[in-house]
Amino acid sequence: MRILLTGRNGQVGWELERSLARIGEVFAFDRSSLDLAEPDQIAGRVRAVKPDVVVNAGAYTAVDRAESEPELARRINAEAPGILAGEVLRLGATLIHYSTDYVFDGTKAAAYVETDPPNPLSVYGRSKLQGEQAIQASGCRHLILRTSWVYGARGANFLLTMLRLARERREIRVVDDQIGAPTWCRDIATATAKLAEASVAESIQGLYHLTAAGSTSWCRFASTLLEIAGIGTPVTPISTGEFHPVARRPANSVLSCAKLKTFGIELPEWPRSLSACMAEMAISTQDDAPDRQQPRAG
Numbered sequence: 082m083r084i085l086l087t088g089r090n091g092q093v094g095w096e097l098e099r100s101l102a103r104i105g106e107v108f109a110f111d112r113s114s115l116d117l118a119e120p121d122q123i124a125g126r127v128r129a130v131k132p133d134v135v136v137n138a139g140a141y142t143a144v145d146r147a148e149s150e151p152e153l154a155r156r157i158n159a160e161a162p163g164i165l166a167g168e169v170l171r172l173g174a175t176l177i178h179y180s181t182d183y184v185f186d187g188t189k190a191a192a193y194v195e196t197d198p199p200n201p202l203s204v205y206g207r208s209k210l211q212g213e214q215a216i217q218a219s220g221c222r223h224l225i226l227r228t229s230w231v232y233g234a235r236g237a238n239f240l241l242t243m244l245r246l247a248r249e250r251r252e253i254r255v256v257d258d259q260i261g262a263p264t265w266c267r268d269i270a271t272a273t274a275k276l277a278e279a280s281v282a283e284s285i286q287g288l289y290h291l292t293a294a295g296s297t298s299w300c301r302f303a304s305t306l307l308e309i310a311g312i313g314t315p316v317t318p319i320s321t322g323e324f325h326p327v328a329r330r331p332a333n334s335v336l337s338c339a340k341l342k343t344f345g346i347e348l349p350e351w352p353r354s355l356s357a358c359m360a361e362m363a364i365s366t367q368d369d370a371p372d373r374q375q376p377r378a379g
Contacts, residue, residue, distance in 0.1 A: 082281060084108065085132035087115055087165075088139030092236035093179065096270035097138055104274050108132065112139070117161035118153060127168040134277050135169050136177045137162060140209075144183070145327035147204040158208035163215030170221035175280045177273060182229035182261060182292075184210045187331025192296075194337045195227075195288050202329035213288070224280050226273070226291040229334050230302075232355075233266035234362045240355075243303045247314040257300035257318030261334030262292040265354040272346050285344055290336035293351035305352060309359050 082105030088094035089109035098109045108130045115126045117139045127135065141147060141157040162178055169176040183206035184199040201207045216223050232240040240263075246253050272291060279285045297305070300318040307314060321330065338347065348354070 082106070082134060082277075083130060083132045084277070085127060085130045085135045086110065087117060087135075087137050088112075091138055091140075092233040092238060092266045093231060093269055094138035095235060096233065096266045097136060097273060100270040100274040101136065101277065104278055105133070115139070117157045120160070120164050123161055123164045124168055127165065127172070131172060132174055133281060134175045134177060135165055136273065136277070137165055138179060140179065141205070144203060144205045144330075147208065148328050151204045151208075154204055154208040155211065158205070159211035159215060162212035163219065166216045166219035166221045166223065169223070170219055174222070175277075176216060176221055176223040177277060177280065178212065178216055178223065178225050179269075180213050180225055180227040181206065181209045182227060182334035182336055183331060184213070184227065185331050185334070187259075187333040189333055192335040192337040193290070193333075195290060195340055202331060205328060217288075222280070222283070222286055224276055224286060225288045226269075226276075227289070227336060228264050228269055229292045229336060230261045230263045231266055231269065232263055232358070234358060239263075239299070239302070240306055240358070243306055244310060244312070247307055247310075247312045250314065252315045252317055253303060254317045254319045254323070255300040255303045256321050256324050257298045258320050259330055259332055259334065260296050260298050262294070262296050262336065263302050263351045263355060264291075264293045264348065265351075265358050267358065268293065268348045268354055272348060275346060276344075279344065289341045290338045291341060291346070291348065292336050292338060293348045293354055294338070295350045295352070296335045297351065302351075302355075306355060306359065309356055 084105045084107045086109040090111040141154045147154040186200040232238040304316045
């Protein structure tokens with residue numbers, strides 16, 4: 082299987098390059114070698130590689146900045162997936178694409194299912210929804226995976242931000258009136274590799290939700306990760322209004338993954354994956370530290 086991967090240096094893309102290598106030959110590109118804002122680059126790379134599967138992990142993810150850069154967000158999140166879909170259709174290949182909980186407005190009391198009508202509140206959410214629609218309209222064989230609150234040991238994400246702030250400040254104030262499912266990028270990548278094999282076999286196609294099991298608030302997520310890290314910095318709950326975000330966020334970001342479970346794909350509960358991620362980070366930190374047992378030169 083020949084697999085073209087975009088966004089290789091992102092937190093999901095980094096994990097994907099490793100998980101996908103177990104099922105095929107991976108041709109991985111970062112923004113310097115495949116800029117999703119440049120249509121000619123997209124078509125050229127796909128035609129050169131001639132993949133069986135395209136996994137689009139590249140995206141414009143700066144939610145607040147998108148409010149002032151709507152055209153760039155649209156090119157990367159809406160137009161690029163449509164171009165990829167057209168190339169995939171021409172090849173008879175499969176496109177796997179990631180979308181977001183931010184396509185919903187968060188007013189539903191229960192978890193969102195795939196058939197719930199989207200109503201994004203932000204430029205970012207609208208651009209991601211347009212990307213979904215472009216893929217669906219293309220007629221190509223595809224998998225669209227909506228996920229939420231993605232974190233990992235690298236990149237820019239909530240986990241790393243909280244760990245940094247906890248060491249810089251005496252107190253952290255975190256929003257407590259938005260709920261969702263923190264999802265480890267490693268789990269997304271592992272599930273994607275399984276889905277890629279199934280999708281090429283044409284047993285699974287369409288739109289699915291893929292998040293960790295369970296739900297929490299941003300504040301409780303922060304408190305839990307600091308507890309695991311053994312950091313005692315107090316976490317104070319605040320409202321979204323007190324935080325004053327530039328872009329509006331959905332109050333309820335919980336996605337039902339029941340549809341995907343019918344194919345045997347189910348991610349662990351979020352606290353379990355968070356513990357596994359942070360344990361791996363701790364081991365990595367220890368490995369990178371200088372060995373104090375070594376004698377000093379001179």
